[in-house]
Each structure stands twice: as C-alpha cells, then as structure tokens.
Amino acid sequence: MPMAPPQTRRARILVVDDHHEVAAVVVEQLEQIGAAAEAVHSGEDALERLRQGELDLVLCDVVLPGMSGLELLRLARQHWPLTKVALMSGYGTIDSAVLAMRTGACDYLAKPFTNDALITSVRRALALDDVAGGFNVAAIVGEVAAAVASDDMLDGLRRALRVLVRATGADDAEIFLCEPEGRDPLLCVWTGPDDDALVDRTRFTAGTGYPGIVVASGKPICRKGNLADDPRYLRKRVVEAGIRSLVAVPLPDARGVLGSLHVMSRRDDFPVERVLELFERAAVPVASAVRAGLAALRQSVDTVCGDLEDGGRQLRVVLELMRKVAGAQYGTLALIDPTTDRPSQVVSTGPASLVCAHAESGALASCTSLLAAHGVAAQPGRRDWPEACRCGLPRRAVSPCCLPLVANGRLHGLVVLDFGRTAPVHTHARLVQLLCMASQLAIRLQARTSGVMLRAAAETSELIAIGGGPAPELELRCFGPFGVWRRGQQIPAESFTRGKALVLLKLLALAGGAPVNRDVLIEQLWPEVEPRQGANRLHGVVHDLRSVIETNRTDRDWRYVRNRGELYYLDVTGPLDIDLVRFRQLLVRGVRADEENAAEAATLLEAAVDAYRGELFADEPFAEWCDAERASLREAYVDALERLARLHGSQGNDEKVLSCWRRALRASPFREDLLICQMELLRQLGRPREALAAFEEHRRLLEGDVDAEASPALLALHRRVRSAAQLAARSEAPPEARRKRAGTAARQQRS
Structure with missing residues (x-):
C-alpha cells in the first residue's frame, strides 16, 4: 500500500x-x-x-x-x-x-x-x-560551503542537505559515498520526511540503481514527474512515498567520483533544470568537504601507526581510534597470515575476541563481502544479518560492524566492532569513514606482510570454474528441490534414517563452507530443547549424515562434513560441488568483470544464472529459517539477468535480451519494470502480439493473486502496443479485405 x-x-x-x-x-x-x-x-x-x-x-x-x-x-x-x-x-x-x-x-x-x-x-x-528556478545559486552555494565547514563530516553534510532542501523546496535529499576498495556507493547522509523509505536500501553496486549509475558514469540523472516509470530506479518504497521528481549529480574528484548527491520532490513541476545547475555547483564544496574529512581520518591513522615498530600497542591504539569514530562499545583487530589465511595476531578492546569463524578457520572465501572488500554493518537481531555473519560471528556479538583491511586488492586483516544493544538506529552511516581508516591501516601494513590476494582467492577456486576439470564426487543441489548426488546418481532421501540429517546438510550448504557454531545449529534444528540435550541430538544427526555421504568411514578422516571443536562445516576444497556456492562466486566475478570486460562478464553471468534452477530449497517453500536468504538469492538472480540483458543489448543480441526478461519475470512476476522492458523491446522488434500476450498474463496474475491493477505507466505502454498491433493487423490483411474495409470507411464518411 x-x-x-x-x-x-x-x-x-x-x-x-x-x-x-x-x-x-x-x-x-x-x-x-x-x-x-x-x-x-x-x-x-x-x-x-x-x-x-x-x-x-x-x-x-x-x-x-x-x-x-x-x-x-x-x-x-x-x-x-x-x-x-x-x-x-x-x-x-x-x-x-x-x-x-x-x-x-x-x-x-x-x-x-x-x-x-x-x-x-x-x-x-x-x-x-517560490518562483520555479528563482533561487540565487551563488548565495545557496555559499551557504552550502559554510554548512560543510564542520569538525564532524557527516554533521556538516547533513546541514548542507538541509540548506539545499530549503532552497529548492524539495522534500528529501541524500548523499551516497563510495567504498574506498569495494567501490559500492553507500547511503551515508539523508534528510527529509521520508527517511524510513530512504534507508530501506542503503547499498548499490556500481552501475545498478541511480546511485550506482551516477557513480559508474560520472554523469547526472534528472527525472521530472515520472520517476516511477524508470526501471533503473530500484527503490520501490521511495516511489510509494510519493516522490515524483529527482536530480542526482556525481561528487567530483580528480581520481574519479567520490559518490552522488540527490534531491527528491513530490512535485511534477519541480524545476529540475535549474536544480541541476545548482547541484552541479553545490557538489564542488560538498566533494571538497568529503575529501578533507576522509583525508583527516587517514592522517589520524598514519599519526598513530608511524612505522608500526611496536605493532601490538599501535594496533590497539588504532583500534581504539576506530571504535571512537564509530561510537562502538568495543572491537577486535586481527591480522591475517597469508600462508595460512588465519589470524596471526589479534588485539581486542573488549572482554573477548570478535573474530568470525571464517577467519579463524582460514575459510576467507566463504565470505563474499570480505572477498569483494565490502564493509558490513548490522543492527541487533541476528536473523536479519548476512548469512556469513549470522553463522560465523560469535554469539557475544550483538550489533557488529566488519571492516576488511584491504589495500591494492590484498587482504591484510579485519576489524570487527560491536555497537551492543544500544546501537544507533543506522550503524551504516559511518561505514565509508571507517573503511577509509581500515584501508589506510592496510597500506601501512603492506611493509610487514604481503596479504592475501582477494581476486585470486575467488578465481582459483575449483567451484567457480566454468568448464573442464573432473566431475565432482558429491553434488548438493540447493536451487529447486534439494538433492544429494554421488557420481551422477541421486541419493534417495530415505537413505537418511534421521529426519533432521537433510536439514542439517541444508544449513551447512547454506553456509557455503563457512563454519557454523554448534549453538546456531541446535537453535535452528531444535529451538525448544536445552543446550545439552540439543548437543546430544546434534551428535546423532551428524553421525547419520556422515554414514550416508562419507565414503571413507574407517579412520574417521571425514571428507565432507568436518568439525573443529564446536564449529561444523562442509569442506568445499574437496570433490564437492554446491550449486549455491558456485552461483554466489560466479556472480561476484561477473559483477567485477562487468566493469572491465563485457564478454567475460556475460560468460560468467550466464553460468551463474544457469546454476539457478529454481527457488532455494523449493521442497520446503514455507521454511522460515531460509526465507531471507531465498529472497536475497532471487534478487541476485534477477539482478544478474538485468545485467545480462544490458550486455546482450549492447551487442545487438535481441533474442538473448528477451530471454533474460522472460526468466527474470518468472522469478519476480510482479516486477512491472521488467515487463515494461520486455514489452518495449517486443514493440521495437515489430512483435506487438507477443507483448500483448505478456501483458494479459501479467494482468491475470494481478487480478488473481493480489487483486491489484496495472500501473499507469504499464497501461500507457499497453495502449501504444495495442495500436501497433492494430496497424500490423491491417497491413497483414489480404488485399480484398483491405479494399472492403476502405470502401466501408468511404461510405461512412459520405453518409
């Protein structure tokens, strides 16, 4: 609604x-x-x-x-x-x-x-x-420059946004800033009455959504009165809040783009041309303030680090500095040994370490955020965390913020901060600032350690090979109905004597090789039992699972289901293929290649979408424990198809583009922006009947499932397509029929 x-x-x-x-x-x-x-x-x-x-x-x-x-x-x-x-x-x-x-x-x-x-x-x-476009640009830019002159960068940017909202008569304004290594634009500052809608989505990848498009292209975007009609705008709640017009401009930097500056209005007559002129000038002092603020944070790290002669003490001081900037309660800093991919040195400012199980076990490739050099900030409530954080972080973590120490594509360690139960409402706001500090620390650490090559960690994995290599001995199919296959033959579900064995295998497959704490597994499998009773049950289920899928059970050298103390995981380095893991890793590589090599990106993304055979664990459609991951994977699948459609379209492969839209609509049938893209392409190709058939199918779906009507934009396109179909029908009619129709029209005109 x-x-x-x-x-x-x-x-x-x-x-x-x-x-x-x-x-x-x-x-x-x-x-x-x-x-x-x-x-x-x-x-x-x-x-x-x-x-x-x-x-x-x-x-x-x-x-x-x-x-x-x-x-x-x-x-x-x-x-x-x-x-x-x-x-x-x-x-x-x-x-x-x-x-x-x-x-x-x-x-x-x-x-x-x-x-x-x-x-x-x-x-x-x-x-x-009040007259449209009647504001004094020089005066407004001057007040913006005065507003951003603040000791607190975010506070200054927020004051600048309020100046711009007041000057233009807009409703909302926001600033996205790019991660220093991962390059995703993140929402950092916003103001206006629609803040709940604005923070519904705070991260975009480069080239995706308005923030990603502005950052990737370095060009502004203006929409006047028809924002809802643009399929590139991916923030449904903002449109539902009544926002009709938008101006988005890049924040300029000598080395690229720092982020993007947006203003939004409910008015159809919002003066976007004059506002664009104002914002392109106002972006200069805003970008200067961002550069200065981030440079000051990097300098603060340099001042503390020196030459890192007294590593432990200096690392502790840097960690405390980052904790204060974040406003967190305590934190942990871990340096990674590149020979083992495990922590070599750990310092903490709190009662215990916050290092996640992925880092402890050397399974860095299990965390896609870490591989892509992204920061993660989560609110209290573990169910809403990313899967890797939910399974990997210790139980003591309440509201964590994970920051990879990455410089020049190499991982040197990570910082984990915890805001506790008194976490601010939006912990992501300072994420870019903290990532800049983490990046500067990684630069200082380069003299001590070579670090782990993140790109190589993803690209050398056998699980993401597109073709070739030996067939896996064991295969787990998570997309569609769950299935376990050994040497090409499916293992019947009846082979598992305990009903929870397959559920346990699903949980471990969902973790993708990352260790999962025993307490987490017990909570998922038997939420009502005491921990000791749950531990006994888990032991029996693990034994049953191993007895079916492990081929070498004599010396207890488990090949697939391993554990290290209370941590259980699937060993993905062996002859094991998990379509879910393969999909995730191919997607990471495809998105990254999209910025550099279109042909390679298309190949990788094709392989990724082919791995998606259907909904995650389709045999358990009502399982709440995987609802969030199921929705996230569906969104990632549709996003990959949208990227593929763009790549194929740039090469003129219209049939492949249509295939992408059809597959995306099967996964997200209520996404009208996808249907509009499909119908528009069919209209351009001179195939209006197919476009009308797609519309009718969508209309029946709306009326039958959600009792809703098509949007005005879709109805307008439907009218254009129907007119094209009528013209095509007339041109395809036999000559005799055309003469008869012309004669009838002439008689009607004479009468």
Missing part, C-alpha cells in the same frame, strides 16, 4: 523583540496563517538560534539591548544568506528604511503595524524564492 505523503512543510519564522508582549502577539498572528513561529528577546539569542539552522525568515526589531537589529542583519546575510531578514522599528524613518534595505533586509515594517501589514510583509518575503 502506498505510504501517505507527509504534510507540506510549514515556514519557520523567528521573531526577535525585547518586548515580550509584542513578540508573543506577532508569534500568535504568524501561527494563525500556518507558520511555525518562535520568539527570542535579544540579538545574541537570535544568533544562537540561527546557528541551529532551518529558518526561513527572521523578523527583528532594530533597537535591541546589546547587539542591534542591523548588526544581526549583517551577520545573517554573511553566514546564512538563504534566511530572509525583515526589520521592525518604532522609530521608522525613510533613512532607516533605506539603510535596512541596503544592508540586505527583505522588508521594513514601521511600528505600530496592522495585522494585515504584518501578514502581507511575511508572505512577500517568503514568496521571493
């Missing part, structure tokens, strides 16, 4: 008068016309209120104790040029009025004034910038 749009923002007016009764009467009159008015009684108090920002108009008496109204006017015009100032005085003369207007006042009221005169003056002042 679409979200109800919030009410229009009320004008914010400050009344400054040392006579309390006069100030109270003026505030009352302003509130009667819908303004949000407040009063202070000195120039100094007014100056303090101006520093808090978000004022549209100041009504100030000229004669005040201490700082005069004229002096306040000069300071306001210097530091807050977007805030209007109107002066009031009981000693009004022509000379004083002229002086006030020359100083920058928008109006001058001589006391005593009538209520009508007050309201007329206020409305005139507030209407100065």
